[in-house]
Amino acid sequence: MQLACRTAVKWRIKMKQRLDEWIDKGKVDTDYHERQFRAPYRSTVTFCDWLDEIGLMVSNRELRIIDLCSGQGANIYYMSKRYPKSTFLGIDINAELVDKGNEFFRDNGITNCSLAVGDIYNLDAKYIGGFQGVLSFQTLSWLPEYESPIKAMTKLEPQWIAITSLFYDGQISCTINVKEYDDSLKIQRESFYNVYSLPLVTKCLKISGFNNCQVTPFEIDIDLPKPNKKLMGTYTEKLEDGHRMQISGPLLMPWFFIAASK
Numbered sequence: 269m270q271l272a273c274r275t276a277v278k279w280r281i282k283m284k285q286r287l288d289e290w291i292d293k294g295k296v297d298t299d300y301h302e303r304q305f306r307a308p309y310r311s312t313v314t315f316c317d318w319l320d321e322i323g324l325m326v327s328n329r330e331l332r333i334i335d336l337c338s339g340q341g342a343n344i345y346y347m348s349k350r351y352p353k354s355t356f357l358g359i360d361i362n363a364e365l366v367d368k369g370n371e372f373f374r375d376n377g378i379t380n381c382s383l384a385v386g387d388i389y390n391l392d393a394k395y396i397g398g399f400q401g402v403l404s405f406q407t408l409s410w411l412p413e414y415e416s417p418i419k420a421m422t423k424l425e426p427q428w429i430a431i432t433s434l435f436y437d438g439q440i441s442c443t444i445n446v447k448e449y450d451d452s453l454k455i456q457r458e459s460f461y462n463v464y465s466l467p468l469v470t471k472c473l474k475i476s477g478f479n480n481c482q483v484t485p486f487e488i489d490i491d492l493p494k495p496n497k498k499l500m501g502t503y504t505e506k507l508e509d510g511h512r513m514q515i516s517g518p519l520l521m522p523w524f525f526i527a528a529s530k
């Protein structure tokens with residue numbers, strides 16, 4: 269019992285640290301979000317290619333899609349152009365990013381996507397039943413655990429859920445707490461880079477009635493240079509067989525796509 273209580277306290281502390289980072293304007297890397305408006309990440313494009321391939325997204329269908337933890341909305345901006353008949357709502361806890369994203373949409377005449385402030389751990393009940401699809405781009409591994417966010421997605425009662433994150437195709441999960449230091453060796457940033465077991469995550473989805481789970485690994489098709497600074501930042505190493513590994517700092521980045529439907 270004492271161990272369970274201590275674990276719960278540690279989880280709440282970790283969650284508060286992450287929420288503080290997301291909300292604190294001084295800690296938000298807005299350039300990370302804004303450069304994706306200029307050029308979408310290959311993972312975003314490939315993810316949408318896969319959603320097309322498995323029939324969840326169709327360019328000429330009118331779908332209502334919600335993107336949880338959407339940041340400034342670059343992913344739904346890309347999707348709004350790719351799927352012009354669909355409408356997209358992005359939810360993010362950071363009001364600054366939401367305001368910047370909505371301003372970008374207004375300035376560029378984008379009418380089929382918008383952003384709203386919200387917390388994935390406490391979503392407004394008005395969103396329940398309002399969307400055919402729920403998206404989660406590159407978020408799950410940066411949260412302390414996966415079960416609560418997935419339950420939040422399933423409670424929206426969509427037809428399907430699609431997730432991109434770091435996963436392991438086996439019965440192992442890793443909790444990875446990354447600390448980055450400045451030149452004086454003081455902590456500059458602290459974040460999670462968790463790798464979750466695919467069997468556990470798909471089991472969690474199936475418990476909530478999303479029994480049809482499809483999974484595919486994502487392999488990037490371009491070379492990314494290694495950052496000059498020895499901090500986190502994705503780059504690629506090419507293997508002898510031509511495949512590329514994605515690396516960030518000291519970590520391999522095992523990206524997978526998951527799609528789950530009822």
